[in-house]
Amino acid sequence: MDFLSIILDILLSAAFWTAVLRIATPYVLGTLGELLCERAGVLNLGIEGIMTLGAMAGWMAVYQGADLWTGVLVAAACGALLGLLHAALTVPLGLSQHVTGIGVTLLGTSLSYFVYRLVLPQASTPPTIEPFQPLALPGALAQTPLTYLAFLLVAVVAYVLYRTPVGLAVRMVGENPAAAEAQGLNVTAIRVGAVMAGSALMALAGAFLTLSAFNAFFFNMVNGRGWICIALVVFASWRPGKAMLGALLFAVFDALQLRLQQASGGVLPYQLFLMMPYLLSILALVLVARRASYPRALMIPYRKGER
Amino acid sequence: MSSPLKGGPEVVLRLAGISKRFGPLLANDDISLTLRAGEVLALLGENGAGKTTLMNILFGHYVADEGTIEAFGRPLPPGSPRAALEAGIGMVHQHFTLADNLSVLDNIAVGTESLWRWRSDRSAARRRLLDLSQRFGLEVRPDALVGDLSVGERQRAEILKALYRDARILILDEPTAVLTPQESAGLFETLRKLTADGLAVVFISHKMNEVFAASDTVAVLRAGKLVATHATASTDRAKLAELMVGRSVKPPAPTPLSPGEPVLELAGVTVASDHGRPLLDGVDLTVRRHQVVGIAGVSGNGQTALAELVSGLIRPDSGRLSLKGSVVEHGDPADMVRRGVARIPEDRHSAGLVGAMAVWENLIAERYHDHAFSRFGVLRRGAARSYARKVIEEFDVRCPGPDARTQLLSGGNMQKLILGRTLAHGPDLILASQPTRGLDIGAVSYVHSRLLDARSAGAGVLLISEDLDEILALADCVTVAYHGRLTPLLPHDRVSVSQLGLLMAGHWDILRDILPETQLEHGDAA
Ligand SMILES: Nc1ncnc2c1ncn2[C@@H]1O[C@H](COP(=O)(O)OP(=O)(O)O)[C@@H](O)[C@H]1O
Ligand SMILES: [Mg+2]
Numbered sequence: 001m002d003f004l005s006i007i008l009d010i011l012l013s014a015a016f017w018t019a020v021l022r023i024a025t026p027y028v029l030g031t032l033g034e035l036l037c038e039r040a041g042v043l044n045l046g047i048e049g050i051m052t053l054g055a056m057a058g059w060m061a062v063y064q065g066a067d068l069w070t071g072v073l074v075a076a077a078c079g080a081l082l083g084l085l086h087a088a089l090t091v092p093l094g095l096s097q098h099v100t101g102i103g104v105t106l107l108g109t110s111l112s113y114f115v116y117r118l119v120l121p122q123a124s125t126p127p128t129i130e131p132f133q134p135l136a137l138p139g140a141l142a143q144t145p146l147t148y149l150a151f152l153l154v155a156v157v158a159y160v161l162y163r164t165p166v167g168l169a170v171r172m173v174g175e176n177p178a179a180a181e182a183q184g185l186n187v188t189a190i191r192v193g194a195v196m197a198g199s200a201l202m203a204l205a206g207a208f209l210t211l212s213a214f215n216a217f218f219f220n221m222v223n224g225r226g227w228i229c230i231a232l233v234v235f236a237s238w239r240p241g242k243a244m245l246g247a248l249l250f251a252v253f254d255a256l257q258l259r260l261q262q263a264s265g266g267v268l269p270y271q272l273f274l275m276m277p278y279l280l281s282i283l284a285l286v287l288v289a290r291r292a293s294y295p296r297a298l299m300i301p302y303r304k305g306e307r
Numbered sequence: 308m309s310s311p312l313k314g315g316p317e318v319v320l321r322l323a324g325i326s327k328r329f330g331p332l333l334a335n336d337d338i339s340l341t342l343r344a345g346e347v348l349a350l351l352g353e354n355g356a357g358k359t360t361l362m363n364i365l366f367g368h369y370v371a372d373e374g375t376i377e378a379f380g381r382p383l384p385p386g387s388p389r390a391a392l393e394a395g396i397g398m399v400h401q402h403f404t405l406a407d408n409l410s411v412l413d414n415i416a417v418g419t420e421s422l423w424r425w426r427s428d429r430s431a432a433r434r435r436l437l438d439l440s441q442r443f444g445l446e447v448r449p450d451a452l453v454g455d456l457s458v459g460e461r462q463r464a465e466i467l468k469a470l471y472r473d474a475r476i477l478i479l480d481e482p483t484a485v486l487t488p489q490e491s492a493g494l495f496e497t498l499r500k501l502t503a504d505g506l507a508v509v510f511i512s513h514k515m516n517e518v519f520a521a522s523d524t525v526a527v528l529r530a531g532k533l534v535a536t537h538a539t540a541s542t543d544r545a546k547l548a549e550l551m552v553g554r555s556v557k558p559p560a561p562t563p564l565s566p567g568e569p570v571l572e573l574a575g576v577t578v579a580s581d582h583g584r585p586l587l588d589g590v591d592l593t594v595r596r597h598q599v600v601g602i603a604g605v606s607g608n609g610q611t612a613l614a615e616l617v618s619g620l621i622r623p624d625s626g627r628l629s630l631k632g633s634v635v636e637h638g639d640p641a642d643m644v645r646r647g648v649a650r651i652p653e654d655r656h657s658a659g660l661v662g663a664m665a666v667w668e669n670l671i672a673e674r675y676h677d678h679a680f681s682r683f684g685v686l687r688r689g690a691a692r693s694y695a696r697k698v699i700e701e702f703d704v705r706c707p708g709p710d711a712r713t714q715l716l717s718g719g720n721m722q723k724l725i726l727g728r729t730l731a732h733g734p735d736l737i738l739a740s741q742p743t744r745g746l747d748i749g750a751v752s753y754v755h756s757r758l759l760d761a762r763s764a765g766a767g768v769l770l771i772s773e774d775l776d777e778i779l780a781l782a783d784c785v786t787v788a789y790h791g792r793l794t795p796l797l798p799h800d801r802v803s804v805s806q807l808g809l810l811m812a813g814h815w816d817i818l819r820d821i822l823p824e825t826q827l828e829h830g831d832a833a
Contacts, residue, residue: 165417165421166422168427169417169422171409171413175406175409182366182368182388183468184393293408
């Protein structure tokens with residue numbers, strides 16, 4: 001069989017598209033969350049740690065006997081709390097968003113591992129829970145509720161950003177906080193709120209991993225997904241719809257490389273396939289991002305009464 | 308509501324005893340003002356007088372250290388733009404506050420609805436905007452991105468922003484600084500419509516003619532103090548100018564001095580642009596000690612190249628450049644500074660100062676490697692600071708101190724800082740490019756007198772300016788730049804403004820009427 005027909009076979013199978021939607025889900029949620037923060041002018045490099053915390057907290061709640069949806073809420077609340085920390089340091093105090101974000105990632109990740117070990121000191125094989133089950137729908141539509149929620153949230157975030165007064169306020173503080181203040185808006189409150197909401201979405205991305213995609217919490221399970229989301233926001237020019245497309249595109253590459261790896265039967269080193277989605281994302285970024293028009297006040301702290 | 312006072316319309320705004328400090332700087336000192344419905348109050352004052360600060364306090368961007376504000380008879384809570392908006396105060400900032408990436412309508416409507424509604428009512432907002440736009444003759448395109456608008460359109464959007472909020476008091480901070488004369492006239496027309504509608508307007512300016520064109524009352528601010536409030540009709544320019552600067556402003560009167568030896572000589576200098584077009588075309592020019600040579604001309608006729616040449620940024624393609632009698636082979640900016648050239652750059656923000664750095668750092672920027680300021684590659688900060696303190700004092704730079712960030716200074720004070728850096732070392736040649744552009748009367752006369760002082764002290768001054776009055780007032784000799792060429796030097800008392808205008812337009816045949824035949828032959832030989 002030649003290469004093209006292998007690819008065609010893969011692309012035509014329903015199982016492939018099932019996998020794509022599943023793989024895309026955490027990227028969709030994470031990218032939406034990051035997008036919300038950045039639209040308000042705050043870069044959130046805490047995403048990786050917030051996703052880890054969401055994964056751990058959601059799973060832990062369910063493991064301790066809560067039902068799955070409660071686990072989801074716990075994850076979101078933990079994410080919002082960590083987001084509040086990031087926002088408190090970067091918005092009213094105006095600290096460097098890069099440095100704070102990396103600190104939040106380190107804190108979120110190690111806090112998650114710490115709590116996990118505190119509760120389960122000697123588990124050698126990670127204990128499992130009963131995760132979300134796919135809905136009984138045909139073909140690629142057989143997804144878990146969280147995947148449906150993720151795609152629904154794309155529409156919700158897009159609607160809120162472009163059709164509601166609060167969305168306009170978020171965009172305004174990300175573009176020109178001084179102008180927002182001159183219109184009577186409370187820049188600090190809006191930025192903090194957007195970062196908290198965005199962080200809650202990031203935590204949902206993490207919770208999807210432990211409550212839907214897998215049934216346990218592993219160390220390192222977020223595995224750089226947060227960083228990909230940061231790139232996807234740029235790729236998407238800070239627009240929710242394009243963010244979803246970017247996440248899907250990345251998922252297609254990822255699902256494809258898994259299958260090609262199997263089909264190649266060990267002829268090529270598997271690391272080559274692992275690299276593929278990242279290489280292609282970089283390429284896509286180079287092509288798209290040069291034209292991107294970013295929120296003008298991104299990463300610029302706003303201090304009232306200064307010039 | 309306060310009842311209308313006897314005779315006058317209702318008082319809509321009352322500032323009482325407003326004071327504000329920035330560190331040691333007293334930006335507003337016990338200011339009290341009243342404003343009545345239908346009145347245009349001009350707030351006149353030099354750069355740095357505290358006009359913007361006062362209005363920022365009124366609008367809630369800053370909180371006053373002392374004093375109270377009353378709008379429509381009710382006290383205004385300090386520090387809240389929202390409260391100011393709700394009290395009917397609208398402000399058009401000196402630097403526009405609009406988001407470039409959003410549409411005009413979005414910029415105007417943001418924050419006017421309760422945040423937690425499920426839908427913005429865009430069509431109602433648009434209707435209201437278009438209605439206002441029509442009523443006051445302020446044309447805008449609601450759906451255009453602000454980034455695509457001209458400056459005039461942006462200002463109309465800003466005014467509409469205030470009107471959209473039902474502002475009854477409108478503050479305009481230096482609204483004409485960025486407008487063409489035609490646009491300014493349009494703005495004054497709008498102001499008349501607004502006051503006819505009962506609005507009260509505070510109009511900030513440092514330009515005298517605008518005060519007379521637009522205001523009913525004028526309040527003069529000087530160094531943070533309110534020095535006078537007059538009915539505009541009952542005062543005149545000279546009086547206002549004197550109030551503004553604190554002394555009577557006399558036009559500069561250079562004492563006649565006989566020119567000394569040449570400090571700058573250009574002989575047949577040609578400079579080509581990257582595209583091969585000549586920027587300077589066989590230029591001869593001599594500047595002597597005790598002499599101001601003025602270069603007149605519409606901008607773009609070689610003035611920039613000439614300035615860059617003398618500051619060592621570019622080199623002549625052919626011809627010779629000499630300083631104090633020695634030919635400069637490979638001049639670079641540092642070399643030129645060492646040879647005694649001091650420059651006042653055309654754009655003080657981009658080429659003159661580093662805004663984010665401290666005043667003292669900017670002051671030693673051209674000579675940090677001097678022994679006085681560094682030893683073994685380490686800055687002597689103490690020495691630099693005390694030097695800066697001396698310059699600040701000597702050149703009357705209004706700033707909190709040597710450690711102040713330079714961008715906090717007003718334009719006039721930035722220019723004084725540059726003057727300090729330029730003149731403190733007794734330079735031999737001063738290159739002054741548009742040294743008073745954008746400055747107010749007080750700062751202008753200060754710069755002029757400092758340049759003339761340097762001339763008396765023995766420097767030669769090369770003055771490049773688009774302002775013919777400035778050139779005729781300061782220069783001993785004038786030359787006109789046209790298409791990269793310079794006319795021979797013309798004694799300032801032999802040319803008139805109208806002759807200069809003709810020369811600037813390229814009518815060089817009139818040179819025969821100005822210069823004796825012999826000198827003309829000599830000049831034409833180039
Ligand atoms: N936020 C600030 N921090 C420190 N100093 C300031 C600030 N705003 C204004 N100043 C200083 O206060 C003085 C008055 O400034 P400003 O009100 O802008 O003057 P004007 O508008 O009359 O030109 C200036 O010396 C300026 O440097
Ligand atoms: Mg001002």
